Amino acid sequence: MSFTLRTSDTKRNGIFIRILAPAVILLMSFLASCNNEACKEPMNPSMQILFYSKQAKSLTIIDTFSVYAVKNGEMFNTMYIDTFGLYQINLQLDYTDTISKFFIKSSTMRDTFVVKHRNEVVFVSAECGSRIESRIDSFYYGRGRFGDSISITNPKVDEIYNGKNVEIYID
Numbered sequence: 332m333s334f335t336l337r338t339s340d341t342k343r344n345g346i347f348i349r350i351l352a353p354a355v356i357l358l359m360s361f362l363a364s365c366n367n368e369a370c371k372e373p374m375n376p377s378m379q380i381l382f383y384s385k386q387a388k389s390l391t392i393i394d395t396f397s398v399y400a401v402k403n404g405e406m407f408n409t410m411y412i413d414t415f416g417l418y419q420i421n422l423q424l425d426y427t428d429t430i431s432k433f434f435i436k437s438s439t440m441r442d443t444f445v446v447k448h449r450n451e452v453v454f455v456s457a458e459c460g461s462r463i464e465s466r467i468d469s470f471y472y473g474r475g476r477f478g479d480s481i482s483i484t485n486p487k488v489d490e491i492y493n494g495k496n497v498e499i500y501i502d
Contacts, residue, residue, distance in 0.1 A: 370459035377421035378446065378467065378488045378496045385479050385500040390418040393501075396437035398422065406434055424448055424488060426463040435477060443473030448488070464489040470497050478502070 384391035395415045399406040402425065410422060410433075424446060425431040431446045448465040455462055465488040470481055478499040485496045 370456070372455050372459045372462070373490050374455070374459060374462045375423055376462065376464055376488050376490055376494075377423050378465070379419060379421050379494050380444075380497045380499060381419045381495060382417075382478070383498055383500045385502045391501060392416050392418050394438050396435060399434045400425070401432035401434050401443060402428075424450075424465045426450055426465075432473075437477075440477045442477035444470065444477070445473060446470050453489075462490070467496060 382391050382393050383389065393416075395413055396411065396417075397409070397413055398411040398420060400408040400410065400422075411417075411420060422431075422433055429448060429450065431448065433444045433446075435442060435444060447468045447470075449468065450463050450465050452461050453464050454460075467483055467486040467488065470483055472478075472481075479502040480500045482498045482500070483496065484498055485494050488494060488496055
């Protein structure tokens with residue numbers, strides 16, 4: 332049995348080697364690069380709350396405190412527990428709802444923070460996918476008073492981690 336190589340077979344093999352093989356290699360390298368390790372973007376934006384002394388008009392440190400997310404009347408997802416000496420906290424808003432609630436307690440104060448916000452899906456990249464960014468419409472206390480006044484200084488909760496979104500003034 333003998334084989335003869337025709338000119339048309341050689342041309343087809345040349346096209347495969349010159350065009351299809353690099354295309355296949357490029358496609359495989361692209362698929363291999365699509366993972367979360369390639370994503371350098373912050374994908375879980377957090378609302379930043381800063382605590383200020385009303386009298387000194389400067390940042391103030393809150394003594395030992397704990398923060399919990401609240402949903403359907405139940406506390407879960409401990410964010411800070413018996414944390415000591417912070418002047419700021421970063422809280423992720425509920426991306427499945429337009430109202431986020433947080434229970435915060437310290438040695439001297441306790442209250443529920445209620446944040447009304449709008450959520451928007453933002454495409455980041457092929458490597459990262461999409462993230463939820465929020466816009467704070469209102470921020471208020473529950474039944475108690477954890478501080479004297481509130482100021483929403485930056486309503487946009489996005490990829491900027493230190494967004495300085497809310498200031499709470501404590502007397």
